[in-house]
Amino acid sequence: MTRKVVITGLGATTPIGGDVPTMWTNALKGVSGAKTLEDDWVAKYELPVHFAARCSTPALEVLSRVEAKRMDPSTQFGVIAAREAWADSGITDVDHDRLAVAFATGIGGVWTLLDAWDTLKEKGPRRVLPMTVPMLMPNGVAAAVSLDLGARAGAHTPVSACASGTEALHLGLDLIRSGKADVVMCGGAEAAIHPMPLAAFSSMQALSRRNDDPEGASRPYDMGRDGFVMGEGAGALVLEAEEHALARGARIYGELAGTSVTSDSYHITAPDPEGLGATRALKAAMFDGRIQAEDVVHVNAHATSTPVGDKPEYTALRAALGTHVDNVAVSATKSQMGHLLGASGAVEAVLTVLAVYERKAPLTINLENQDPEIPLDVVTSSRELPAGDIVALSNSFGFGGHNAVIAVRSI
Amino acid sequence: MASNEEILAGLAEIVNEETGLATEAVELDKSFTEDLDIDSISMMTIVVNAEEKFGVRIPDEEVKNLKTVGDAVSFISNAQA
Numbered sequence: 001m002t003r004k005v006v007i008t009g010l011g012a013t014t015p016i017g018g019d020v021p022t023m024w025t026n027a028l029k030g031v032s033g034a035k036t037l038e039d040d041w042v043a044k045y046e047l048p049v050h051f052a053a054r055c056s057t058p059a060l061e062v063l064s065r066v067e068a069k070r071m072d073p074s075t076q077f078g079v080i081a082a083r084e085a086w087a088d089s090g091i092t093d094v095d096h097d098r099l100a101v102a103f104a105t106g107i108g109g110v111w112t113l114l115d116a117w118d119t120l121k122e123k124g125p126r127r128v129l130p131m132t133v134p135m136l137m138p139n140g141v142a143a144a145v146s147l148d149l150g151a152r153a154g155a156h157t158p159v160s161a162c163a164s165g166t167e168a169l170h171l172g173l174d175l176i177r178s179g180k181a182d183v184v185m186c187g188g189a190e191a192a193i194h195p196m197p198l199a200a201f202s203s204m205q206a207l208s209r210r211n212d213d214p215e216g217a218s219r220p221y222d223m224g225r226d227g228f229v230m231g232e233g234a235g236a237l238v239l240e241a242e243e244h245a246l247a248r249g250a251r252i253y254g255e256l257a258g259t260s261v262t263s264d265s266y267h268i269t270a271p272d273p274e275g276l277g278a279t280r281a282l283k284a285a286m287f288d289g290r291i292q293a294e295d296v297v298h299v300n301a302h303a304t305s306t307p308v309g310d311k312p313e314y315t316a317l318r319a320a321l322g323t324h325v326d327n328v329a330v331s332a333t334k335s336q337m338g339h340l341l342g343a344s345g346a347v348e349a350v351l352t353v354l355a356v357y358e359r360k361a362p363l364t365i366n367l368e369n370q371d372p373e374i375p376l377d378v379v380t381s382s383r384e385l386p387a388g389d390i391v392a393l394s395n396s397f398g399f400g401g402h403n404a405v406i407a408v409r410s411i
Numbered sequence: 412m413a414s415n416e417e418i419l420a421g422l423a424e425i426v427n428e429e430t431g432l433a434t435e436a437v438e439l440d441k442s443f444t445e446d447l448d449i450d451s452i453s454m455m456t457i458v459v460n461a462e463e464k465f466g467v468r469i470p471d472e473e474v475k476n477l478k479t480v481g482d483a484v485s486f487i488s489n490a491q492a
Contacts, residue, residue, distance in 0.1 A: 065431070066430060129459065131452055134452075
């Protein structure tokens with residue numbers, strides 16, 4: 001008998017809210033977290049993109065100065081989200097040898113790495129700080145969260161570009177089902193609003209250039225979409241074996257019923273145009289959770305707002321759900337907070353869990369002229385999800401051909 | 412040239428910046444590891460910041476001899492002389 005895994009704690013720091021209650025209120029209202037960047041490096045390096053979606057609450061308003069100094073900004077966001085999720089779970093007593101961490105990032109400590117490189121060039125090797133390596137390593141966030149919680153059953157960092165956050169939940173589910181842990185702090189964190197990644201994503205034509213209208217720039221499924229908007233932040237979820245949660249009388253948000261990861265093996269960045277890898281991921285997550293297409297009422301789509309990315313996901317959803325896809329309320333929440341890269345899957349998982357728990361779907365903004373080749377039922381105004389047993393899916397796809405899907409079932 | 416009092420005050424600021432310890436806690440007879448609970452990575456950060464602040468060079472092999480705040484103040488004072 002497979003161990004049932006439930007979600008008992010949620011945390012987030014995002015461009016539309018520095019904690020879960022604020023993010024959720026805004027996600028139902030429909031706001032944009034994108035703003036013009038005021039940094040002098042935008043003009044200095046003549047960046048073609050002048051805006052991004054920064055976290056609405058700076059990390060230094062939450063962490064102490066000394067704490068923050070030892071963490072890359074991505075780790076700062078991860079620790080903030082993990083602390084909120086841990087407090088939200090209400091866990092006061094845990095066997096630390098049975099507590100694991102699966103905390104992802106797409107890029108990791110890029111600020112630390114590039115700051116240290118600047119220091120080396122300008123001031124020489126002596127000035128490169130001794131904390132540089134532990135701050136820039138991609139596992140820095142999982143390590144910091146593990147230290148913070150006293151998690152000793154392993155601290156893992158799945159890295160699969162923009163699928164990383166979702167893959168962390170896939171790993172977390174496995175750790176509990178296989179008996180390696182009873183509780184797993186899962187999540188994803190990213191802080192890459194730095195001129196170099198902005199230049200690099202721009203040069204591959206991935207970012208929107210709607211510089212005169214940052215709030216209208218992230219527009220998944222819209223005919224006017226021209227790329228994604230760089231976001232930053234973190235999401236965190238406490239996964240717990242059901243019997244562990246029941247034994248302590250925990251508040252249970254929902255069941256992490258199934259997950260999956262597949263790889264396209266098609267192209268290093270382009271999605272398989274027929275969405276075959278994504279289709280296999282959707283079907284595998286549904287099989288894993290013993291889910292029928294008719295059970296699914298809501299999808300938090302990957303939908304980044306790129307011209308080429310949004311359509312194959314629709315093709316995959318239709319292939320996996322059949323004609324039932326027409327009855328599914330689809331939310332593209334990157335329209336509001338931009339693309340949090342390796343954190344996006346974790347933040348969207350938080351939104352998906354809340355959608356199932358609160359029976360409300362978050363909004364998609366900026367959809368004015370829906371692409372006729374993507375005839376999904378996109379949630380653009382307040383939408384209640386049905387009563388009874390329901391399932392919601394969340395998709396994430398990453399450069400490298402990574403596809404990850406989670407399925408959340410109501411309790 | 413800084414006086415020993417000025418060096419102590421400057422060092423206390425650096426320690427505060429790195430560890431959050433109150434500047435008053437940084438006294439001449441305090442051991443960096445035993446009393447101030449400063450680990451080796453923090454110690455190296457403090458050393459590098461002190462080098463910049465006081466315009467001196469503190470060789471890596473010398474750092475292990477700087478057991479107390481007073482040792483560091485004396486070393487910096489002599490190096491400046």
